[in-house]
Amino acid sequence: MKSIFTLKEYFYKYKNMYILGILWLVIVDGLQLAIPKILGRITDALQANAVTKADIVKYALAIVLISIMVAFFRFLWRMYIIGGSRYMEYDLRNRFFSHLQTLSREFYDEHKTGDLMAHATNDINAIRMATGPGVVMLIDAIFLFTAIIILMIKTIDVKLTIIALMPLPFMIFTVTRFGRIIHNRFMKVQEAFSRLTEMVQENIAGIRVIKSFVQESQEIKEFDRISRYNVEMNVRLIKVWGFFFPLIQFLSSLSFMLVLGYGGIQVIYGDISLGDFIAFNSYLLLLLWPMMALGWVINLLQRGAASMDRVNTILNISPGIKDEPDVEDVKNIEGSISFNHLTFSYKDNQPLALKDINIEIPPGYFLGIVGRVGSGKSTLVKLLLRIYKVGNGEIFIDGKDINRMPLRILRENIGYVPQESFLFSTTVGENISLGNPEASTDQITAAAKIAHIYEDILDFPKGFDTPVGERGITLSGGQKQRIALARALIKDPEILILDDALSAVDTSTEEAILKDLKDFMKDKTSIVISHRISTIKDADEIIFLEEGSIAERGNHQELLNRKGLYYRLYQKQLLEEKLELED
Known part of the structure; x- marks a missing residue:
């Protein structure tokens, strides 16, 4: 009682x-x-x-x-x-x-x-x-x-x-x-x-x-x-x-x-x-x-x-992720990121998801991340977003510990597109403007064009006012991913993270999206995770994760020259593409 x-x-x-x-x-x-x-x-x-x-x-x-x-x-x-x-x-x-x-x-x-x-x-x-x-x-x-x-x-x-x-x-x-x-x-x-x-x-x-x-x-x-x-x-x-x-x-x-x-x-x-x-x-x-x-x-x-x-x-359950009492007065983010000796496990009794990760990402840098399923790719960016608590090690943005940054400022300045795109049971336009509720029609249209979903939207019965159904059930996987991408772009973030966010998009559309994204993110920091090497081959630096550790790093050509894990994955994908063309 x-x-x-x-x-x-x-x-x-x-x-x-x-x-x-x-x-x-x-x-x-x-x-x-x-x-x-x-x-x-x-x-x-x-x-x-x-x-x-x-x-x-x-x-x-x-x-x-x-x-x-x-x-x-x-x-x-x-x-x-x-x-x-x-x-x-x-x-x-x-x-x-x-x-x-x-x-x-x-x-x-x-x-x-x-x-x-x-x-x-x-x-x-x-x-x-x-x-x-x-x-x-x-x-x-x-x-x-x-x-x-x-x-x-x-x-x-x-x-x-x-x-x-x-x-x-x-x-x-x-x-x-x-x-x-x-x-x-x-x-x-x-x-x-x-x-x-x-x-x-x-x-x-x-x-x-x-x-x-x-x-x-x-x-x-x-x-x-x-x-x-x-x-x-x-x-x-x-x-x-x-x-x-x-x-x-x-x-x-x-x-x-x-x-x-x-x-x-x-x-x-x-x-x-x-x-x-x-x-x-x-x-x-x-x-x-x-x-x-x-x-x-x-x-x-x-x-x-x-x-x-x-x-x-x-x-009575306290939020596991919240602003600490000693939070710094941060107004904006420029985009430099540093992972210092980062080690992480989801639970104490589970194997390490990340082991001693060290990465320096200057502002405006394009970092590509590739690796097998379960190698820790998504975990790395989720820690950057403070979706989970940082374990042993540190993550800095603009030289500031993310644990002491206001959570709202951190996430407002990061555009994140996961592989499994979640859409709400509302219209296409409202799903895109979720990232910026005050966005004008022109801004929504511009984001849709960069994400190469604009032409598809024009074919919908009511255009931007078309309801997408529960979880976007009326749309294809590729359409959902591109709407989710437009939702992240409309924020005009200083840091953009794509976590295998174009996996359901065909290769030619993906190339067109990446070309437009390159112009959009010219002075912004990008982290792109992909199982396709074609998606990240133009990155300033590529890291290959293997069982939570950085097995290889360098640009596309440097990694090919080493003829290691990255090279073998690249050759395998070239062979698969060749077989698809022959079929």
Whole structure:
């Protein structure tokens, strides 16, 4: 339950709404308490034959007026308390989403998208139920219970009140015991829902692969298994809740049995009037609601607490990559890069991805990187972008340690195009302008032309306003890569990194793109990773990575003259091109 108190800043923010809402709620409860007293007076007057038609009309109008006021103030407390919980939900969801934006790549390597979606939807909704209906029921239970007990004691009979409250200790024990069970089982329910969300998300994202391998039946079976587990976890919770609520009702009903027995005897002997007895029973009926509401409150609060625990687990994770306290005041970047004795491993128990890398890249330099799959090419540039923490060694830009550079400045001045280009479910133009949201139409067009995607865009149904579908599904691999390239170019970065970013583009288009890029990046620094030697042969320097180490370095001709790894790869690619031409 302590986790709910982490919402105190939100309660404070919307305290005025909650205070007013609770005020209207208390007024409603107070008005409801007047009706049993009116019914008691009517009963006593009828029994004494002292009621006139005018009295009946007066009492009836009083009940109608009270009902109208109850309806009005009930509307107000719903607007303020439930409305406050909705605003709190809005803030918490925004905070959760904003926090996700700050977390580093390692976090997303270990957490599934479906699970995070479940946190952002189902868990936050459970928290909202605890801070909305849960608060209403809690105030209702506390105020009505206290007020009714006082009225019973002061206006009717102390002994009868004590007898009516005899089941209360058993109810408190039941609520406490079942509350813990509900909390634990609801945690399991939320985890099961997360697993279900994960599978649906992965299947929809990978539907083309599933269909290509004819695995629909297998995936349906797996979904049935996970869905059945979700049902089983919910049923386990329902079993507890299904037993808990009737048990609370049964213990509450015991009060009626005791009151009917002892109270009836008091009426017979004249210790209390029939009107007081009816009023007492009416109060007892009102008391049943807070007793039963206590069960609902425990259920909602325990669910909210369980969900808050899950959300807090994410919120308490500190970003692995962030600006340090000693960050330098850097306004811009010129483009010189230095890797000094850089050694890196993704995890302590894994082999080294990079080993003692030393590279000097002056401003305006074109560095080509080539090597086998898994040799550390992508890792090198990801460390430059601070997607991962720099391990042993140092990386400098313009002579400044990148760990002490503002993260925003670092990434704003680097244009990065990965091999797997991700496009958002929006238009072509908006995907390109992501790198510069303030870009004009002319700037978007210029970037598209350099990336040699402009002609393709003109052939699209709506040109730059054509939606690309989820993850750019309506486009070819080469088109997606070129749009991603245009998105990086529109930033006009001082450093451009292409991580095998033209692998899906044909050779002639690639040559044309590289020619235009050469002019665009004339005074800027370029790092190009490619499995094609033709892409990087004009680089000022080429490094050949092998198992995380620099095996060879030099320009294209120097590396060919050495007749080492680079030479053998070049000869192999020449042979492959020759065979393709013969086919």
